[in-house]
Amino acid sequence: MIGFDLVGYLLFALVTSITPGPNNYLLFSYGKNYGFKDSNKLMLGIALGFTTMLLISGYGLGEIIQRNATIGLLLKIISSAWLLYLAFVLSKLSIDVTEDSKPKVGFYQAYLLQFLNPKAWIMAITGASVFLPHMGNIHLSVWVFALSFAIVGVPCMIAWVSFGDLISRVLKSEKANKILGYLLFALMVMSIVMIWLKE
Numbered sequence: 001m002i003g004f005d006l007v008g009y010l011l012f013a014l015v016t017s018i019t020p021g022p023n024n025y026l027l028f029s030y031g032k033n034y035g036f037k038d039s040n041k042l043m044l045g046i047a048l049g050f051t052t053m054l055l056i057s058g059y060g061l062g063e064i065i066q067r068n069a070t071i072g073l074l075l076k077i078i079s080s081a082w083l084l085y086l087a088f089v090l091s092k093l094s095i096d097v098t099e100d101s102k103p104k105v106g107f108y109q110a111y112l113l114q115f116l117n118p119k120a121w122i123m124a125i126t127g128a129s130v131f132l133p134h135m136g137n138i139h140l141s142v143w144v145f146a147l148s149f150a151i152v153g154v155p156c157m158i159a160w161v162s163f164g165d166l167i168s169r170v171l172k173s174e175k176a177n178k179i180l181g182y183l184l185f186a187l188m189v190m191s192i193v194m195i196w197l198k199e
Contacts, residue, residue, distance in 0.1 A: 009145075009149075010152055013127070018159065027160040031165040031167075036165045045107040049120075054128070054145060055142055083188055084188075084189075
């Protein structure tokens, strides 16, 4: 592809998608509590929401949002509140989830909450500024950029949900589940702190 560092971009997409972050903690938690099958709507919401962010960033709107101090502060406050809520949700891992238990975050929430995910914004804006292909047509360039990331990101999501599902088969005691819940809570709080430390 002309003007497209495909290998570098796919490596960037892989590293940023597979490493821990709010989405992956959420996927792990749902895989742990509800199993792989019941996490499908959550995964679809995250995938489509993030793809929308990639398109927005590819067309340059993401950078405009990032450079506006007022919008940036508002996003920090809202995303911190969302991540704190998510931290409490993740801290309540249990071995007593019933078939009638419904996930607290479904497709629409997962889709919309991507826009409050600071790691997702960083991934999308950085990817667009560094790796956006130059293919002679802005629309083709942006869509290739977004869909290429999605191709890498989906298997990473599946891996995190599967990991949570696997852990649910290993951790059988309530004490072990509580320790895991506290660990996820601490990691999410660290994510909030990093939002405010970042210049």
